[in-house]
Amino acid sequence: MLRYLGYGSLDAFVNDVLPANILSDRKLKVEPDNGLSETQLLARLRAIASKNKVMRSYIGAGYYGTKTPAVIARNILESPEWYTSYTPYQPEISQGRLESLINFQTVAADLTGLPIANASVLDEATAASEAMTMSLASLPVSRQKRPNKTFFVDSNVHPQTIAALSSRAEGFGIGVKIGDALDLASVEKLGQDLVGVLVQYPATDGSINDYSNLSELVHRLGALLSVATDLLALTMLKPPGEFGADIAFGNSQRFGVPMGYGGPHAAFFATSDSGKRKMPGRLIGVSKDRLGDKAYRLSLQTREQHIRREKATSNICTAQALLANMSAMYAVYHGPKGLKKIAERVYGLAQILGEGLLRMGFEVNPGNKSSGANFDTVVVKVKDAKGLAAKFVEWYEINVRVLDSRRVAVSVDETITQQDMQDIFAAFSIRPDHPANLPKAFKRSSKYLEHPTFNSYHSEAEMLRYLHHLQSKDLSLANSMIPLGSCTMKLNSTTEMIPISWPEFNSLHPFAPLEQAQGYKQLTTELEADLADITGFDAVSLQPNSGAQGEFAGLRVIRAYLNSIGQGHRDVCIIPQSAHGTNPASASMAGMRVVTVKCDPKDGNLDILDLEAKAGKYKDTLGAFMVTYPSTYGVFEPGVKKACKIIHAHGGQVYMDGANMNAQIGLCSPGEIGADVCHLNLHKTFCIPHGGGGPGVGPIGVKGHLAPFLPGHPLVKTGGEQAIAPISAAPWGSASILPISWSYIKMMGSRGLTHATKITLLNANYMASRLAPHYKVLYTNNNSRCAHEFILDLRGFKESAGIEAIDIAKRLQDYGFHAPTMSWPVNGTLMVEPTESENLQELDRFCDALISIRKEIAAVESGEQPREGNVLKNSPHTQKDLLTDEWSRSYGRNQAAFPLAYLKDRKFWPTVTRVDDSFGDLNLFCSCIPVGTIE
CATH class of the missing domain: 3.40.640.10 (Type I PLP-dependent aspartate aminotransferase-like (Major domain))
Incomplete structure (x- = not known):
């Protein structure tokens, strides 16, 4: 991959990805440096687990x-x-x-x-x-x-x-x-x-x-x-x-x-x-697919905070x-x-x-x-x-x-x-x-x-x-x-998963006396210390049980600190227009007024001049600035340190969204960049699996001045001396899955964690370079490099071929792949994140699929295939769809099902054709329904 990109070493490549003023020479203190083997890890974790005393708990x-x-x-x-x-x-x-x-x-x-x-x-x-x-x-x-x-x-x-x-x-x-x-x-x-x-x-x-x-x-x-x-x-x-x-x-x-x-x-x-x-959260509804068969889907207000933002x-x-x-x-x-x-x-x-x-x-x-x-x-x-x-x-x-x-x-x-x-x-x-x-x-x-x-x-x-x-x-x-951008779908190794089934971890009541949970105490203390070191912070709370809860917790901590120094009137939160929709929603929930700052449409970076103007305008009420790093557009912004200094100079605190932390570990850190608080997605960077939509863990790291305000709990002592009220029901949130992230860190060690970050960046840039001749890559830095993810701009295909992002997303299913993040943060695009887990063969297989799809689009552009009823518009194709007695489409069954050779040996079949979203919202069924109701 380095040869393909024209580099002689991994470090030379990294120097072209990260700005010189961001790249750090600080070495992680995570022990052991070279990581534990799987056998060593399980033995050590067994010793820790044995310190938990599993009693009969009738606490209720x-x-x-x-x-x-x-x-x-x-x-x-x-x-x-x-x-x-x-x-x-x-x-x-x-x-x-x-x-x-x-x-x-x-x-x-x-x-x-x-x-x-x-x-x-x-x-x-x-x-x-x-x-x-x-x-x-x-x-x-x-x-x-x-x-x-x-x-x-x-x-x-x-x-x-x-x-x-x-x-x-x-x-x-x-x-x-x-x-x-x-x-x-x-x-x-x-x-x-x-x-x-x-x-x-x-x-x-x-x-x-x-x-x-x-x-x-x-x-x-x-x-x-x-x-x-x-x-x-x-x-x-x-x-x-x-x-x-x-x-x-x-x-x-x-x-x-x-x-x-x-x-x-x-x-x-x-x-x-x-x-x-x-109603908050996700709602599953019943709809029908292109063939009229019953199909389930997410309904109504799904991810409504990304649409309503600060009004959510x-x-x-x-x-x-x-x-x-x-x-x-x-x-x-x-x-x-x-x-x-x-x-x-x-x-x-x-x-x-x-x-x-x-x-x-x-x-x-x-x-x-x-x-x-x-x-x-x-x-x-x-x-x-x-x-x-x-x-x-x-x-x-x-x-x-x-x-x-x-x-x-x-x-x-x-x-x-x-x-x-x-x-x-x-x-x-x-x-x-x-x-x-x-x-x-x-x-x-x-x-x-x-x-x-x-x-x-x-x-x-x-x-x-x-x-x-x-x-x-x-x-x-x-x-x-x-390959979902901003979601980091990486390997969740079997060894990391084994301990969640041990009764020493999964059978304790959350309000059991602390002396019965000494194994958990050791594990959480070590995990907090490692996360603090990785992020460059002084203290960590593991209580928030999702990334969005981490955002809310971090902003509540900022507000508590400001109030403690007589600055409680500071309630303005400046947020870039590229931010996750949860950012403005969390700010609003924390009682803050959201002010949006522009991003440069050419490179996706923060508009520093607009930030300075907004910070100056609200200097008397500025409470916080929320920034994602690397940015949501998939680049390391060179001006992020300057942005932090601007906020601090005007009396505000810097909140960093750590969704993209897997591009920072060992190379830079939020604390060094200038953040005061940052949440981490343990279900992204630190290997807790997504589970089809959860669970997640969203701990926050903070600088020393914010540590006294970390969230407490009414029944078990947690947090700082001036702790805010709890964010979650349990003292340590989703405690039983914390051994997963602890195990990941201990097996990787400081060297492994840093190397993984470099490979994350390399995989993304390799794929972006392979796809660049076929698709426009939307944002890169001055060296034509992205961070850990990149955006493919598909907007031109709507005019040239009548093809939209959703058509490419659905066609990828025929190739055996889940689509990248679709139409976010830029409408009409796909955001790709390969992570460090995937090998070259899998990266190439995905690139080959997208290149093949580009050829299918070209066939429409040239008039060889019609703008309607082509293989992309009809995707995905199920076995039932292909096994009809009559076939009068402009493409063959083989083209629909097996466009590349590997699919004949390794085919994943979608079970329904394209789902009718409008029908599902107009005819809402959200529970098990009698057979024959959907017609």
């Missing part, structure tokens, strides 16, 4: 023991066909995941009794924040602008949820009032200031309350009722939609996903029909697709009867526990305002709650929850055995003998999960075949490279 509060069916663990969680695929923006090669996510949406909709559910959000606390801002957006504009708008939260909501709400509320000017939602007078008193009400059902203490009267009151006041709930409980309880809830959400973790010290887990989010266009009420970009698929398949495997059987057992054991403690003389469920009904949690009044909890640990290695000095809570889950119950009672010195029944008023009468999907695959053989049937429809890294 949204996290419960669960049994992951082995067929799901092996064939989804541990399967690269499921965990390496990309977000299903190209539906024709994503039908398996899309069908599975439709199953997830159906589970959420059926069990909550609400008609529309999305394909997951990040966690329960984030979902609560989304419910609050959605409630605000649903109000008339006049009420949105009221100075005292208030979101009422019942005090019996999970504490981590209440804490996270304050982070989001501040940016929107919402006051959060904590109180008793069953005291209707306190809610009614808010009148027109009421934004909405949030309750937990069952509550954090396990109690089940009737919220029908509350619902009527909230609606009479013109606001929305949100209900945080539990899917397993809803198999028995009257669903929120039946007592008037407008929004229902919660954690689907107990549907087969290990606790994992807090995540990742898929939160579900359901709403009434009137809320479907305001949500910055969600990723979801929790892999975990949503696990939970969906848990429901498919058990079916409605199996799920209810599990729930009835959990409920019955909780009643046994409560009855037994009553007989001993304990006061059980004190203050419970309902009929005394509890689903899975029993609260017990004791003399010394902390002392009793310590005895549970010492005598029986059991964790229970301390609510206050006089109350402990025990939460029952599906993993509990007879011996577990005996041990719990032994700690209280009593044994049970009979259960109680759920009060009739709370019993569910409506049916759920009646679709055949949830009633067909209850044996391992049936389930295995269903899972493999779905995965065969999806293109993943197991099939080919996925």
Whole structure:
């Protein structure tokens, strides 16, 4: 590749890519320098994992023991066909995941009794924040602008949820009032200031309350009722939609996903029909393809923040697709009867526990305002709650929850055995003998999960075949490279993935005592230190569980710091027009006013003069500047250091979007460039797989002056001494997947990480040079070099051949490839990022495909092929499409299916032809539908 580009060494090439004032001679301190072997890595990680003490945790509060069916663990969680695929923006090669996510949406909709559910959000606390801002957006504009708008939260909501709400509320000017939602007078008193009400059902203490009267009151006041709930409980309880809830959400973790010290887990989010266009996150819908067959696709407001930018009420970009698929398949495997059987057992054991403690003389469920009904949690009044909890640990290695000095809570889950119950009672010195029944008023009468999907695959053989049937429809890294610009679809090595299945990592409750999580403490401390070194910062928080959450966290930290030095009025955030759409959305959510700065249309660089002018204009209110480096246009901007100095000179802080960090490691760093805070995408640069649209991790690194404000947590000590409120539900966010990034760094070592960056740059420039004779490469530096990605300008083909970017994207599917990022950041283009993982053979195979497609475009330009009905316009081609009895097209079947020789040996077949997007939005179906509905 170096010879092809005309260089004698890798370092000489790098010198032409990075500006001289950016290239650093600082050596990384990551140890070991040469990296660990796979065998050494697993041995070291085993030693760290052994420091975690896996006890029986009956703490509850949204996290419960669960049994992951082995067929799901092996064939989804541990399967690269499921965990390496990309977000299903190209539906024709994503039908398996899309069908599975439709199953997830159906589970959420059926069990909550609400008609529309999305394909997951990040966690329960984030979902609560989304419910609050959605409630605000649903109000008339006049009420949105009221100075005292208030979101009422019942005090019996999970504490981590209440804490996270304050982070989001501040940016929107919402006051959060904590109180008793069953005291209707306190809610009614808010009148027109009421934004909405949030309750937990069952509550954090396990109690089940009737919220029908509350619902009527909230609606009479013109606001929305949100209900945080539990899917397993809803198999028995009257669903929120039946007592008037407008929004229902919660954690689907107990549907087969290990606790994992807090995540990742898929939160579900359901709403009434009137809320479907305001609902955050991704929504999977049913449409039809070119042949009229049923086809799934992303619907409606997908990635709405990229369109609405600073006007968006949500910055969600990723979801929790892999975990949503696990939970969906848990429901498919058990079916409605199996799920209810599990729930009835959990409920019955909780009643046994409560009855037994009553007989001993304990006061059980004190203050419970309902009929005394509890689903899975029993609260017990004791003399010394902390002392009793310590005895549970010492005598029986059991964790229970301390609510206050006089109350402990025990939460029952599906993993509990007879011996577990005996041990719990032994700690209280009593044994049970009979259960109680759920009060009739709370019993569910409506049916759920009646679709055949949830009633067909209850044996391992049936389930295995269903899972493999779905995965065969999806293109993943197991099939080919996925060359997405700005998304870094790189190798997720098997050795990195192995530890996530170890119980020492995936079985800990996030609120277990810290002394039981010393392995996690060592791993997170080492990972934070390595990330701080790589980025040139002083401290790191691992809490944000997505890149967009990292953006929000970083801006909240900046605002907290500015406020601490008497500069809280600084609320302007300057953002380049080339920025990710999540940047302005995050700034708006943090309560900042967005000011856009221009980019040079010729080279894509920041317009420094415009930046200086904007910084000067807002010098008294400038709070932050958000910049992506290398830029979103795929170049290392030579003026970035000057830009940072301009911002600092005018009183602002510099936020760097680290989405493109894989082009910096070992060659430069955000801290040296001049950034004060930067988020990293561990699911991009540091090898956590995309999982078909999530999970992700978005930690932030900060300079020392911002470290005191890193996010904290109400139940576990994290963050700085002046910590902002939590960004995520769990103290360390998606903790169970952090071993992946830790392992990557330790196996690469400082030398390997730096070399990988150089290869990333080399691969991109090699491909750009190969394709330059055939396509216009939009942005390069003065040496005609790009960074780690490059943009192919396809806009001229619309006039010359009637061919658009989407036609080339769909035609690539016939060649066995996922399309690069389409029409972003420049409309009518493809942005290509090869990463360092791919070898020369795969790079050439992709280039050959694009060169072949260029010849197909030339055939249209010359008139050899028609402008309509040609091979590109009809792409992709399925087997059904090609096996028709009659063929009257201007191209042959062989040209459609096998345009290059390698395809005859290695062909990935799309399972549907081009999907009709307009039909899907006009005829919205977002759950499993009866056969024959789509016509």
